[in-house]
Structure formats: C-alpha cells, structure tokens
Amino acid sequence: MKILLVDDDAFALQLLSRQLANLGFVNIVPCLRAQEALVWLESNSAHFGLIFCDLQMPEMDGVEFVRQLVHIGYRGGLALVSGEDERVLQTAERLARAHRLDVLGALHKPVAPQALQEMLARHARRVAGKPDATPRTYTPQQLRQAIDDGQLINHYQPKVAFASGELIGVETLVRWQHPDDGLVEPDQFIGIAEDHGMIDDLTRMVLGAALRQGGAWHAGGLPLQVAVNISMDNLGALDFPDVVERAAAAAGMPLTHLVLEVTESCLMKDPLSPLDILTRLRLKRIGLSIDDFGTGHSSLAQLRDIPFTELKIDRSFVHGASRNAYLQVILEASLGMARQLGMKTVAEGVEESEDWHLLRACGCDVAQGFLVARPMAAAELPGWLREWETRRGELTADAA
Template identity: 40%
Template sequence: MNNPGRELSLLVVEDNVFQRKVLMHQLRALGYPMPLAAGDGEAALALCNQHPVDILLCDLRMPGMDGMALLRRLSLNGFRGGIILVSALDEDVVEAVHRMSDAYGLRVLGRLDKPSSPARLAELLARWAPDTRPPLAGSGPHIGVADLTKALAQGEIMPWYQPKVSFATGEWLGVEALSRWLHPTLGMIPPGRFIPLAEEQGLITLLTERLIEQCLQDKAHWQTSGLAIKLSLNISSSSLVEGKLCDRLLEQCRQKGINPNLITLEVTESAFVKDLGHSLEMLSRLRMHGFGLSIDDFGTGYSSMQQLSLLPFTELKLDRSFVDRCHEDPVRLAIIESTLTLARKIGLRTVAEGVEDKATWDELARLGCDECQGYYAGRPMPQDQLLPWHEQWQARAPAR
C-alpha cells in the first residue's frame, strides 16, 4: 500500500509476542516498513530516548511498568507524538486511561481493540498530524513581571483570532480574540505562560484593556472593509469587578462606530465567585447596552445551573473537555445532548469549542449545536490571515 506517512516512526509496545507480531505485520502491510517494537514500558522509554517516535501503540496491561505508568513517564519527558491505546480491557477502564492521558497533555489518537483490525488501525493512524501546540506553560526561559510590563508597554502582546462557523450552513459567523505574546527574541510565548503571571501581579486588567482596544480597532477596520462578523472577547474576573470596563467598552464602541450587538463578552464561571453582586451589576449593565454575554467553559465550574438562573447570558459555550471525541464517548455525548436541550429551552445560542475532526463536527451538527470553534474549522491566527483562511474554508466546508 502506498502510504504518504511511510517515513513516520512507529513504536509498538506489547508484552505478548504473538500480539506484537500481529501488529508489526499489519503496520508493514499498511505501508510502514520499519516499525520499532518493545516488550515492556522500560524498553519503550529507552527507545523513545534514542529515536524520535511519531506514533506509539501502547498496550495497557503489561508486567513491570504497565501502560499507564509508561504514559505518565512519557508525559514527564515531554512526549509530543500520537498514542494509540491497544487493549482488551473494558471500555470504561480504557476511557479513564484516555482522560488520564489528556490530563497529562498527551495526544491519544484512539483505542485499538484486541485482536486488532487493520481497518481500524489504518483509521487511527490517519488521525496523526505533527504536533503544532505551544509548549507547556512551565517550559522555556523564565519570564518575570518586568518582562511582562515591558511587553505591555511596547505592544508585544497582540490578539490572534480563531474563527467561529455555523454547524448548519458552514457560514463564517465571527471570531474569538486570543492573546499571543510575540517576543522579539523568544518568539511566540503561549498565554499559559503569561496570563497566570498577569493575574498574580495585578496586570490582567491592563492586559485585557490593551487587547480590547486592539480588537475593537481591528473590528472597525473589518466593518469599513465590508466584513460583517461578530467578535468575542474574554473578560477576566478582575477586569469584571475592578476598574471601569463597561464605560471604556461603550466609549470605544461609540468612537469606532461599532454596534455593541456585534460584541460578545466571554466570562468563565470562576469570575462570579469573587464578587457575585458586583458581577451581576456589571454584566446586567453590559447586556442593557446590547453586548452579548457568553458563559465560558460551561459545566466545569462549581454551580453552572445557578449562574444560568442568575445572570443574563445570551450564549453557552461547551467546554472542550466534553466536546473532544464526544462521538466515541456515550457519557460525554449524553452531557452535550442534555446541555444543548437546556440551552434551546432557555433561548441561548450554543458554541462548541475544541472541535478537531469531522466526526465530532458531524455529531454536534446532528445534535443541533449552533456554532463550531476548533482546529477543524480554523486555528487562531493573526488578523491578516483571516481572509485567506475564509477562502480555504469555503472550499472545504462540509456540504450544506
């Protein structure tokens, strides 16, 4: 079989000699002529240290270092490849291992049952793509408050935009603004490395205000160019209850000729813990002036239902922890379906974040979710890449 992934480095970790030989034979038949093999976790770790491994096929039940211990060690070593869980264990056990792997920051491509099916194996291998995610928040050179203060003063932290599209039609509906630090010597610094620092050092409100100003400037430019898309902005808990966010937003929209109805403010559930009374005041005032309000990461906070009953939201955002691979997980699917039903009954639009493949897209479209946000549609990008992305999306968007 002529396979474009022929040069990928694959490693089979399986203690059963027969099962290991079967997998090796199937991989060669699929066009991967030189897969590596290990009979236990220790040998697999040694091979990963000696060779770059793109995809690791991992048995879970092995003597000595079992598959779960191996996955934890791979995570600690910064493994960036894809992982296929090979197991005859019950579905709930394998699913728990999958969630554990997600928590460790590993990329699981899916489950392969025993005995392995060549068709299923080919399907899982086809999911592999080079890992373009930013490094973990704790990695890289040390960044201090002085570096962050300087970056804010010099405009190094800029908004990038991730498209949001309609599940029903594929239409481009809007974007969410996400912060990116373009450091002059360190390059791209992901938000996981500087947002916590900004919150700890009391700089998050300043950072939020700078980003909002740039976003509204971009939004005004889009309007004059005839691009009628909505803009979603993230609001921190500190920004919500401190300063004069509402007044500044209104003044900037007025100056730039932007209708607040085209702006949605995304607020995480944790924002309400700090000062519920003030949060209610601020959010109600913003809604009164026409801004949309989205409850971000719905279902991950301490009292989701209470917040829906108290606050004037217009949108509910499904957290990626429920969305990811929902088509393979009946529990996640049930949570999503009930949440979408709830949202429809109380008149909220729904957005699914973390949609990364067509199978997830198809399932959420079938369930009637309104908007898609995720790598399947588009990654975060600088504003000057949005129009080229749109042309490409129109060419490949699922059939209407």
C-alpha cells in the first residue's frame, strides 16, 4: 500500500516514516507542504491507499486539505495527526467523516507506536470485510413487490448482560432476501419505505414475524426479550397498542418480554401525537426504549415526558470510548442519569474488548455489538449460543 504523509514538521515526517517502515510499510511519500501533496494526489490519487495529515500547517491547514481531498475525489483511507486539543481533533475527524471520507481515526503527536499499530490493524480488518461491489439501488415498486411477496426476513442480534455475559434478548433487524442480489441490508431500502408510504406495512410485517419467533423461543424454554424498532407511522395509528397486543397473544409472546425501540429523531417530528400510544403500550407492560440516545436535540424532554424503561446509548458514544476521555465523561453521565431514573441501559456498537471492560466497570447493563455477535437468522442462534458460552468467561472473568 502506498502511503502519503503530509506535515510541515520535518522531524515528525521522519519519525512517522520510520514507525511505518518498522511495521512493514515502505512505499511512503513524505510532503512538507499540503500543496505539494495535492499535486501528487491530482496525478496519482488512485495509487495512494492511505494519507496521514497534520491539522496545523501553514498556507493550508488540515481542514482545508480535507476539503480538497473531497474535491479531487480521493477514495483511500485518511488518518488525522495533531498536537492540538483532543476536542479539536475529534471535531476535525467528525468533519472528515461527514464528507464521507474513509477516516481511520486521529492520532496525537508525538505518535505512539502502539496507537499507530492498532489503528492500522483496525483498518486492515475493515478493508478485508468490505464488499467490492457498489450497492445497487431499488425502486419503490420493487420494494412493494418484496413486501407483498414476503421477501423481507428478520435477523436477530444478541444482547447480553455485562455482569454475567448471559444472553437476555435480541434486537430484530430486517433484511431483504432478494431473488437475484441475495441479502440486502436495510440502509438500501428503509429510506424508500419511509419516502413512499410503505414503512407502516414494513414495520408491522417485521413486528409480526418477531412476535412469532419470540413466542417460539419462549415455548422452547428460551425466554428472550425481543426488541423491535417502530416508526413514526406506527405512532400515528391510535389502534397500534391493540394491534400489538392481539398479535402477541396469537404468537404466545408475553408482552413483558417485548421492547419497542423509538428513535429520538422519530419523536421530534411530532412530540405530542405519540404520547397517547406510548403511554398505552406501557400500560400493557410493553418495554419502551429510547434508541440512539444523545444524537437528537430533545433527549431530556423526552425522558421527562415519556415512560421509557430503557436507554440505548448510540454507538457514536460507545465505539472507541476506552481511548477517548470525553466520550467516557458522556457515558458516565448518561449511565448515572439512567440509574437515577430507574432505566435499564444498553450500549450498542460494542466492538472492542477495551470498550466492553470500560462499560462494564461503569455499570452499563446490556451489551450489543459485533464483539458479542453480528445479526443472524433465528436458526443460527443456538449454534452462536454454544460458541458464546465458550468465550464469555474471558469478558466476565472478574464476575465472581
């Protein structure tokens, strides 16, 4: 892989070049000026797999350089390096991600060899798992046909207790089993359903299948909590609580083991209309989870006004928290508030053991993420559970 280094500090360039060489990267182009780096990129952008860019440079700073990377259509990886305040570094990282650049992360000067090695290892794992093909697009008519033909299927992502590692539930995540394209991820069709009046039909189909599966698990001696995401359309139908109750009874699924997840952004569209429905759902002993907590604009008002039983912390506050003091402060504050309100806490996006141990030490209740398991078909759950039992002890070794 060809690497471009951009930094006005000659010593820093030399040091980083040597560190990369020690890790086996020898095809390195160092540049003292951002303009010089852009000349290289404009003629050879496809040949650079990775760029390390300093933020604080004369003539053109790192933020301007990022803007130029977008302009020339750079598609490789980007790592930001700086001696600036950590929050400035984080803001620059978020900006680069907002530009849809492939950001590996941010490193502080002087770059620690271990941090560099870990960043490159994460990047290598991520690249290895990326599909080569560009996802295709679908029409509203194709999605309507898929809903009518029963091509949408549920996958389930396990949720485990931090304290013991015990499997306590799953989140339901819909997939499209396309006859030609195979398994299609929801980000390729949920937006279509929302924009073309199909999200209510889709959600009710997902909910019905999840209730039947939950009932089957209960009948088989596996009393899991089943979480299902609901839409704003569902929260506008006054009969929704009764529909859920009837479907759960028919499926043999206890309402006390059903959790409905509602995003902050969904509630913000109409803060009054859902109040009737959500209150009635709680009267039926259905759990309510505020999903993606912290990413909206009125979280505290919603916690005050709506009887949520669970607070689900967005992955943007979870992933990498073990390396980020600011995220740790936010996590501890969120978890402490939830405890005071008597709410269960769920951390989504748990992908690294360091984050697991941090969240466990902070008293978070439930973990969900790739460290535990990826979403899977219901038939795969028993096999995963056997495998999980062999490794959960490593994550809960101090439980006794």
